[in-house]
Amino acid sequence: MTNSNPALSNTGLSNTGLFARAQAVIPGGVNSPVRAFGSVGGTPYVVERGEGPYVFDVEGRRYIDYVMSYGPGILGHAHPDVTAAIQHAASRGTSFGAPTENEVLLAEEMCRRIDGMDMVRLVNSGTEATMTAIRLARGATGRDTIIKFAGNYHGHSDALLVAGGSGVAQQGLKGSEGVTAGAVADTVVAPYNVVPEVDESVAVVIVEPVAANMGLIAPQPGFLQGLRDACDAAGALLMFDEVITGFRLCPGGAAEWSGVRPDLWAFGKVIGGGLPVGAFGASAEVMANLAPLGAVYQAGTLSGNPLATAAGIAQLSLLTPDAYEQLTATATALQDGMTEAFAAAGISASVPRVGPLLGVFFGAPLPTDFDEAKAICENVIYERFFHGMLEHGVALAPGAYEAIFPSLAHTADVVTATIEAVRSVAATL
Numbered sequence: 001m002t003n004s005n006p007a008l009s010n011t012g013l014s015n016t017g018l019f020a021r022a023q024a025v026i027p028g029g030v031n032s033p034v035r036a037f038g039s040v041g042g043t044p045y046v047v048e049r050g051e052g053p054y055v056f057d058v059e060g061r062r063y064i065d066y067v068m069s070y071g072p073g074i075l076g077h078a079h080p081d082v083t084a085a086i087q088h089a090a091s092r093g094t095s096f097g098a099p100t101e102n103e104v105l106l107a108e109e110m111c112r113r114i115d116g117m118d119m120v121r122l123v124n125s126g127t128e129a130t131m132t133a134i135r136l137a138r139g140a141t142g143r144d145t146i147i148k149f150a151g152n153y154h155g156h157s158d159a160l161l162v163a164g165g166s167g168v169a170q171q172g173l174k175g176s177e178g179v180t181a182g183a184v185a186d187t188v189v190a191p192y193n194v195v196p197e198v199d200e201s202v203a204v205v206i207v208e209p210v211a212a213n214m215g216l217i218a219p220q221p222g223f224l225q226g227l228r229d230a231c232d233a234a235g236a237l238l239m240f241d242e243v244i245t246g247f248r249l250c251p252g253g254a255a256e257w258s259g260v261r262p263d264l265w266a267f268g269k270v271i272g273g274g275l276p277v278g279a280f281g282a283s284a285e286v287m288a289n290l291a292p293l294g295a296v297y298q299a300g301t302l303s304g305n306p307l308a309t310a311a312g313i314a315q316l317s318l319l320t321p322d323a324y325e326q327l328t329a330t331a332t333a334l335q336d337g338m339t340e341a342f343a344a345a346g347i348s349a350s351v352p353r354v355g356p357l358l359g360v361f362f363g364a365p366l367p368t369d370f371d372e373a374k375a376i377c378e379n380v381i382y383e384r385f386f387h388g389m390l391e392h393g394v395a396l397a398p399g400a401y402e403a404i405f406p407s408l409a410h411t412a413d414v415v416t417a418t419i420e421a422v423r424s425v426a427a428t429l
């Protein structure tokens with residue numbers, strides 16, 4: 001699709017020109033591996049700016065964007081309220097190393113929305129949130145073992161990278177070089193959607209309550225409650241990694257959506273309005289183990305950053321119950337339209353949806369765990385679909401393991417244009 005807005009890079013270079021320069025000074029040309037188009041081939045578009053549901057590349061080409069920074073852009077790009085909040089905060093100083101009012105307001109708003117979460121600690125990424133929450137769980141229980149599920153992604157800390165979804169899966173790596181055997185010795189990996197055996201050595205079971213990093217896979221009925229019961233029986237803690245689902249599925253995230261209350265939560269993405277932020281939270285009793293109250297240490301020079309908290313507060317204030325209804329309606333329209341377009345073209349595809357979250361699998365039936373997801377995601381159809389959509393002006397994530405993120409800026413017209421593109425591309429698959 002072409003551009004109404006010619007947008008030029010400062011260097012005047014094209015996507016290819018800039019990406020070539022990027023590769024000389026940034027490994028693979030990217031600061032996060034999935035962005036490199038490694039699993040779909042080709043050269044990434046280099047973003048010049050975003051506006052509402054669109055991103056524009058440095059050549060002025062416009063795309064309807066469903067990457068949305070992998071989740072933070074729930075209002076659409078450059079929402080005026082978020083932009084104004086950041087500008088106002090920036091004009092008053094960017095970081096102090098002392099408490100600020102906005103940290104209090106953001107923490108209060110998060111705790112208000114999440115039943116059972118009394119306190120949060122703000123950090124700078126989802127990776128930091130899960131990594132530190134694991135330490136907190138170990139400190140609080142005096143136990144070492146953690147259980148995670150294959151295909152769930154919890155950021156790139158050593159103990160959690162094993163059998164991660166998302167970019168780890170796209171690279172075809174089981175975990176990562178550079179992670180010692182010792183670092184993962186206490187990590188047990190279990191298949192998703194099966195309640196594992198939890199014994200009294202287990203500090204915490206960490207789970208994506210709706211898995212969104214191996215394509216979109218919903219928890220089977222009873223899975224999350226089964227984890228709750230198994231953890232209770234063993235005196236282990238249950239952590240929901242809500243870095244994607246938090247403040248996206250509904251006001252109270254996956255805990256409210258599922259009716260299962262974990263002991264620990266990890267957040268990121270939506271709560272920062274596109275600025276670097278993460279958070280973990282729990283009851284006052286569990287959080288009392290954290291320094292300076294308790295003996296579990298954690299710190300951060302930029303944590304609770306004034307720009308990030310201002311953006312997060314502005315973003316959350318717009319995420320009303322009506323907003324979630326609108327997001328769900330948008331996702332449902334996309335699901336229906338895409339399903340119909342694939343069927344019309346005779347393509348075997350499934351378009352799973354959980355509330356406002358969407359995915360696509362080129363195969364059926366819907367996978368329920370990582371092995372089934374891999375069997376589907378490793379066929380080359382996604383790659384062809386991805387490039388076809390890009391040519392039709394729709395940017396999906398450059399990897400079959402990622403979710404589709406409609407925002408509040410994706411209006412009915414934008415959805416219609418997306419479905420028309422799907423129809424055209426499906427006919428070519």
Ligand SMILES: *Cc1c(COP(=O)(O)O)cnc(C)c1O
Nearest residue numbers: 125126127153154155243244268
């Ligand atoms: C993105 C993600 C993370 C990691 O967050 P970063 O901010 O990228 O470090 C952790 N858990 C889940 C479920 C995620 O989707």
